[in-house]
Amino acid sequence: MNFFKSHFWYHKSQRNGIFFLLISIIILQLVIVFGNFSSEENSDVNTPQVLAFHKQIDSLKFLEIENRKPKVFPFNPNYITDYKGEQLGMCIEEIDRLLAFRKTKKFVNSKEEFQKVTKISDSLLNKISPYFKFPDWIVKNSQKKQYSNSSVAKKNQSSFNKLKNKITTTDINKATAEDLKTVYGIGEKLSERIIKYRTKLQGFSFDYQLNEVWGLEKEVAEKVLAIFKIIEKPTIKKVNVNTVSFKELLKNPYIDYNLCIKIFNYKDEVAELQEISQLKNITNFPLDLYDRIVLYLVAE
Template sequence: MKKLKSHFWYTKNQRNGILLLLGFILIIQGAIYFIDSHVFKEVDVESTRVLAYQHEIDSLKVIALERRKPKIYPFNPNFITDYKGYQIGMSTQEIDRLMNYRSKDLFVNSSKEFQHVTKVSDSLLKVIEPYFKFPDWVKKKKKKKQREKRFDHTVKKDKSIVSTTDLNLANVNDLLSIEGVTDALSERIIAYRTKLQGFSVEGQLFEVWGLNKDLGKEILETFSIVTRPVIKKINVNTASFKEVLRIPYIDYDLCVKIFDFRDEVAELQSISELKQIEGFPLDKYDRIVLYLLAE
């Protein structure tokens, strides 16, 4: 009994400590009540500042969602997997249609063909079409078809409607009778013919800028050199620098070499002596001697 009583017996200092502790507890509880009641006032959620904060938070959420979205990189629509199709928004049925089409070893080569096979909506096609990447040969094939389509819509030219078959007398309209010859090309052919004073050999036609070999051969199937041009040759021993420079096939550097050689030998006895000039273009000799002579 004495031991039990000793547990409930406190000294004066102990009693003062307990009272002081109780006092502190009451003060703290009162302070908490006072702060809850007076310091923290009700927030007006409709205030301009709160709405601005909320708008900023919503914007950050949208940005975070966009960043979490999978990025779409250019791809060949012929090799779409189930997961890839799901990523770009295709339904299971649309993916299956493409898979069935591909199982037949067939390929889609355009956005229009992709939509025809898969039956995707116009809105979805508009979103994913910019990411389609078809092989280079498909692009080239499309361009070729476009050119052929434009060609098919043009009026076929009648080769029989020509005023002459002489290449040196043919006019613009005569040359336009050949498929593939444009207005600009026909004018260039005539301008170059004028510069040469007339075509002396058929090979000169292929020297026209922008004329490919196949089209040149087609022109020569209708036109040929009937009238040989009469070219007034220049005496290389007495001609001025400007006169020689105006000759086709002779550029400034070659003209300088010719005059240096003429000064060295004093006078050319034969036009074939030009071949002795260092760096002389032998492949153009037959063309150059059409305009030069040595007397």
């Protein structure tokens, strides 16, 4: 008993202190349990200050993402590796095309040639081509070539303008011998030969018919066609293949004696051609001449 009594025996001031402590604890517990600590005002997250703060955070995030991306420095596209190509966004097939081209000991010397070899898309080319760095001598040669091409183009245009003032027409089916002689390489004989052949054909229907003129070289023919064009196609008199005579059919500038015999033999077999395209059924018919042969024939 004395043991417990020693622990619970207090004088008056001690008892008052213990009582005050108990009251304080009870009051504090009541405040915690029944007190309202919630804020009655809701914070507005759409205020200009909050929005500006979020915008600043987003910009910082974007800068961090950009800084983490691998930087691209100027490079020679001839030496792209598999790893470098993947970083640039090229697929394996595009990289392999470039590597195969390089194995032939050739080099790409322009962004256009790079696209031609690799067959990359225009969007990817526009993205990576600003980083292409070719040797200085290639860049200088390219500039010289562009300047040279520009000078040649101006010179040709000037020459064409001069010729245009001298000729009476640019229609090859109406051009005179004097008109044709304004072309370098066309003299008296060739101009007359062109007009004579044009008369035989009843007029040029296709540009490539000019190459059929005897003695006219291809380069000279191209010069003629650079100035003179088929503006109005000729009106050609056609004959009925079913009623035409042998002699009349031979007048066709593209039908020789042997072909004429084949056509008449075929007519005897089928009695009558219903369509002119039936000529293609003839054995060993010159299909490369078909479009010109039928200029003069009709099946009726």
